[in-house]
Amino acid sequence: xxxxxxxxxxxxxxxxxxxxxxxxxxxxxxxxxxxxxxxxxxxxxxxxxxxxxxxxxxxxxxxxxxxxxxxxxxxxxxxxxxxxxxxxxxxxxxxxxxxxxxxxxxxxxxxxxxxxxx
Numbered sequence: 001x002x003x004x005x006x007x008x009x010x011x012x013x014x015x016x017x018x019x020x021x022x023x024x025x026x027x028x029x030x031x032x033x034x035x036x037x038x039x040x041x042x043x044x045x046x047x048x049x050x051x052x053x054x055x056x057x058x059x060x061x062x063x064x065x066x067x068x069x070x071x072x073x074x075x076x077x078x079x080x081x082x083x084x085x086x087x088x089x090x091x092x093x094x095x096x097x098x099x100x101x102x103x104x105x106x107x108x109x110x111x112x113x114x115x116x117x118x
Contacts, residue, residue, distance in 0.1 A: 004053075004075045004093065005075070006048075006050045006051075006053045006074050006075055006076070006077070007075065007076045007077070008032075008048065008050060008076075008077045009077060009078065009079045013079055014034075014079055016081075017079040017080050017081040017086055017087075018034075018036065018079060018081065018086050018105070018106075020034070020036075022034040022046075022048075025047060028049075030049065030050035030051055031047070031048070031049045031050070031052075032047070032048055033045065033046070033047040034046045034047075036086075036105045036106065036109075038105075038106065038107065038108050038109060039107070040108065041061055041062060042059065042060070042061050042066075042108065042109050043059070043060050043061075044057070044058070044059050044103065044105050044109050045057070045058045045059075045060075046088065046103070048074065048077060048090075052072070053072055053073055053074050053075070054070070054071065054072045054073075054074060055069070055070070055071055055074050055077075055090055055101070056068075056069070056070050057069040057070075057101065057103070057111075059109055059111065067111060069101065069113065071090075071092060071101070071115075072094065073092045073093055073094030073097070074090055074091070074092055075091055075092065075093050076089075076090070076091040077089070077090050077091075078090075078091075081106075084106075084107060085104055085106060085107065086104070086105050086106040087102065087103065087104050087105065088101075088102075088103040088105060089101070089102050089103075090103075092115065093118075096117055096118060097115055097116065097117060097118065098115075098116060098118045099113070099114040099115035099116055100112075100113075100114050101113050101114075102114075
């Protein structure tokens with residue numbers, strides 16, 4: 001399988017949208033983890049691996065995992081905010097499949113996942 005380059009936001013884009021920057025995981029420069037907590041006790045963890053074109057997303061409330069998504073074929077990660085909301089958009093493309101994972105992280109977490117045959 002041929003994978004495209006996985007484009008991710010710059011530190012400035014992270015700061016502009018969320019006021020924080022994802023941390024390195026295990027000393028790996030291109031593997032990063034972001035954790036965002038809401039006022040209602042929900043937490044979103046997003047780990048992305050640029051050379052591996054993959055993401056791991058876990059949404060939890062206290063110690064209960066509500067949703068876990070692991071996906072390969074990531075090609076672009078965007079972060080943006082406005083009108084009191086902050087969002088992540090991850091686009092995917094692999095042989096015969098394309099889709100997106102749209103995540104509102106603030107003020108509350110909402111996730112829309114689409115993966116379809118092309």
